Amino acid sequence: MLIFSTMELPDNLKKRFYNALLDAYRSRTELKRMVDFELKENLRSIAGEGTLKEVVYELIDSFDEKGQLEKLLEGAYKDRPEHQDLKSIYQEFLLSQPDSIISLEENNKPQSIVEENSDENQNNSNLISILTNFYENLFLRLTREILLEKYPPRKDNIPTIVEFIEQLNQAKDVDEYDKTKIQQLPESITDEKNTKLSASVLKENSTNKNEEYQKPECANFKKIDNPYSRYAKGSIVEDKRMFYGRDEFIDNLISSICNSPSAKNFVIYGQKNIGKSSILYHLEQKLKPQIIPVRFSMRGMDNLSDATFLYIIIYEIFKAFHKLAEQGYPSLTVQFPDVKKMQYNPQITFEDYMYDLSKKLRKIHEYRNAKLMLLIDDFSYIYGQIQKGFISENFMQFWKALLENKNKYFGTVLVVQGYMPKFINSFPNEFSMMDPRRISYLEENYARNLIVNPILTEKGESRYQEKAVNKLIELTAGIPYYIQIFCNRLVDYMNREKIMYVTNTDIERVKEELITGHNSLESAAFDNLISAGDENTDDISKEDIEAVLRDIAKKTKQKDYCDRSSITTKTLIPVDEILKDLETREVIKNQGNSYKIKVGLFKEWLSAHLIKIDSNNSFEESIVLITSSYNKRANVIGTGFAFYREENITYLLTCAHVVEDMGGENNVLVNDFPAEIITKGDIRGFDLAVLRVAELNHIPLLKLTILSPQTEKDLNIKICGNYLYSEEKKILRETVEGIIETSQKTVVIQSTEKATVWKLQIQKGRLRGGYSGAPVVDSETSLVLGITTNMENSGERGTAISIEALRKIWPEIPLEDI
Missing domain, CATH: 1.10.10 (Arc Repressor Mutant, subunit A)
Structure with missing residues (x-):
């Protein structure tokens, strides 16, 4: 049976429909009459009271929720058929429904419509199929290749649209409701109803059967300026028009600074790229001259010493007063301290400088009551330098003493990363006199403003369908950084596709661009x-x-x-x-x-x-940690992997030199279980060792293969190994990726036997101490090709001995498929 399925108004037409209704119905009374006569509904019960704009919005929203926007649009169009915008929207609405104008129920195939006469049956079956395809594609420029390929028209008997409908109505198994709907179709295409199918469907001289329907360009489209492009890389947002949701935070901070009788100290912390640096910038802009901001960043200052850090503060203070002088304030000059003296005794030299500076400030009227505020971005860099040993841990004690100095030389606003609690826990006493302020995600209304406001239309209207904004907030969680990234790509997309208004579909397409393809986001x-x-x-x-x-x-x-x-x-x-x-x-x-x-x-x-795919997971789960039972080798580790099991005995491979590094055969532990050495090669020859452990039955086995020395194609590989992390010597594991450079192979000899050694080039990650014995796995097949033996160039390159060496050190190996 032929049925008409429910139609939905595309998101890009809803905004235009809203504006068209406002233009077509200039008063609530006119709108009420249309709703009453055409829709048989009560306007007040649907939309309530309010301004005309509010009533129209509620009317559309109500019909949208019920899935009946088609009904509202059709009613308005029938009531105002001469209104060009309504007519255009109604026609475009029909164009957008290629899959739902007519559908066929599966349990009523068209060939069964007429039972009595097989010829008539076939004729009506073809007719319904043609008409179905015809209406499904008529409003999408009547995609001609469907009819050309499936239903070649006979030039001597091509019906008009009306003739199609009349013939269809003669079919016996079409119910009266569907016949009524079918008969209404020509009313919406009056200009074509008497046109032959060949004219409506077939374009003469067209041979491109792969031609796709192209969405008509918006004649009124104007390129949209992209205000997000400047900030999509995470730079400081200086433009006030692109900075939302942080004013209250900044104002509260300023209030605390100004209302305190002495200098105060604050710590701003939160995720990286949450907007802390932008807050610091706008805080600087808002501070009045009685609070003199000295803003600078610690980012990129390698090998920072106490003296260097303090000298940076002096230099930045000098720059701040120089900037004030350019704005018309009195100039101020304080002699820079001697560099050698600063290096020899940085803390005392710095305090002497600050004492001289404070004396001069008190002598100048404009600065007499001024407070210096150091606005230091990336202060957590100090913590990293302390961890690396470039700055003494005593520095934080000096920093606290400096802030607590009775002269109160300056206050501070420090910006640190999200691991602030760890920083504080390391120096609890030093941070006890600082006020922590956390920066979180934007509240929804501010996130919405950042999405909508920067690209309003010339009339000051939003370019978004409401659900599209909600979806964008869901995707970005209200983080300004991700809103800038997404909206930057979205505006580029709108300009490329000439789209004036954004729908959920557009959001989905841009999302796909960001997560897949050649232009997707990097990690x-x-x-x-x-x-x-x-x-x-x-x-x-x-x-x-x-x-x-x-x-x-x-x-x-x-x-x-x-x-x-x-x-x-x-x-x-x-x-x-x-x-x-x-x-x-x-x-x-x-x-x-x-x-x-x-x-x-x-x-x-x-x-x-x-x-990762399951084979990757099992690959990593097959890796074991090799350590020593000998106390003096506590910081020496290696890697191995399981490759064979016999009842409850698990066999593992590693390097011969790993066994030696552990202090010999009697000291080897595998995942803390004592290991027995079955066989091992020469460290200078076949650098392999076979171990067995009477545990580890849960560890998956890796399959081995021998790569032919004649292989010419470089192979993508992955290597998972153990390494020691940080000064605390934590044992971590990581998978790196790269290639076997088959053209760079060498041969190693032990006794009279030979085995291939492959050169490794690491492209993602790097080899580290502890990777010796790690399997070199073919990324495509997950088979082990060799064992990592050495690293070179700080882990960017390395070597691996071929699995072929295993049979030469263990001829009785029970595996036959290698």
Whole structure:
């Protein structure tokens, strides 16, 4: 049976429909009459009281919720058929419905419409099929190749649209309701109803059967300026028109600074790229002359010493007063301290300078009551330098003493990264006199303003359909950084496609651009969510964080939250500690022991890029840690992997030199279990060793293969190994990726036997101390091609001995398929 399915008004037409109704009905009375006569509805009960704009909006919203916008549009068009905007919208609405104007119920195939006469049956069957395809495509420029290929028209018997409908109405199995709807169709295409199908459907001299329907360009489209492009890389947002939701925070900070009788000290902390540097910039702009801001950043200052840091402060103070002098304030000159003296005794020299500066300030009327405020961005860099040993831990004691000096030389506003609690815990006494202020995501109304306001139309109207804004907020979680990134790409898309108004479909298309394809976001765009700081400040490795986030992304593909019990990824740090860290840093949200990733775009990106296949997981789970039972070798580790099992005995491969590094055969531990050495080669020859352990039955086995020395094509490989992390010597594990350079192979000889040694080039990550014995796995087949023996060039290159050496050190190997 032929039926008419429900039609929906596309999002891009709703805004125009709203404006057209306001133009067509200049009073509430006119609108009420149309709703009464055409729709048989009561306007007040639908839209309530209010201005005409409010009533029209509520009217559209009400019909939209009921899925009846078609009915409202059709009623308005019938009541105002001469209104050009309504007519245009109605026609475009029909154009947008290629799949729903007419559909065929599966249980009523067209060939069964007429039973009595097979010829008539076939004729009507073809007619219904043709008409179905015809109406499905008429309003999309009547895609001609469908009829050309499936239903070649006979030139001597081509019906008009009306003739099609008349013949269809003669079919016996079409109910009266559908016949009524069919008969109404010509009313909406009066200009074509007497046109032959060949004219409506077939364009003469057209041979391109792959030609696609092209959306007509908007004649009134004007290129949209892209205010987001400047900030999409995470730079400081200086333009006040692009800076939302932080004024109250800044005003409260200024109030605390100004109302304090002496200099105060604050710490602003939060995720990387949350907008802390932009806040510092706008704080500087708002401070009045009695508060003299000295703003600078610690970013990029390598090998920073006490003396260098203090000299930087002196120089930045000089620059601040020089800037004031350019604005008409009195100039101020204080002799820079001698560099050698500063290096020899930095703290005393700095205090002498500040004492001289404060005396001069008191002598100048304009500065007599002024307060210096150091606005220091990336102050957490100091913590990293302390961890690296470039700055003494005593520096923080000196810093506290400086801030507490009875002369109160200056106050401070320090910006640090999201691991502020760790920084504070390391120096609790030093931070006890500082006021911490956390920066979080934008509230929804401010996020909405940042999305909508920068690209308003010339009339000051939003370019977004409301649901599109909601979707964008969901994808960005109200983080200005991601709003800038997304909207930058969105405006480029709008200009490219000549789109004036944004719908959910447009948001989805831009999202796909950002997470897939050659122009997708790099992982660095999400580093602020993965890492709290850097390698010297993070307690949890990037690999563990990514593993948990991947698992959450995988488990929430079809739902908002996943239960804690479903997060089963293997990590070196307990999963619950990682979840707590992520929740503290506002990366994930916990609801009743269920978790979700807050930034929807990040979740989608993870799903597209970082979810590993099962073979990868088993590959990493096959890796073991090799350590020594000898106390003097406590900081020496190696890597091995399981490749064979016999009853409860697991056999593992590593390097011969790893066994030696552990203090010999009697000191080798595999995952803390004593290991027996079955055989091993020469360190200068076949650098392999076979171990066996009477445990580890749960560890998956890796399959081995011998790569032919004649192989000429470079192979993509992955290597998973153990390494020691930071001064605390934490044992971590990481998978790196690269290639085997088959053209760079060499041969190693032991006795009279030979084996190939392959050169490795690492392209993602790097080899580290502890990777010796790690399997070199073919990325495509997940087969082990060799064992990592050495690293070169700080881990960017290395060598691996071929699996062929295994048979030469263990001829009786029970495996036959290598």
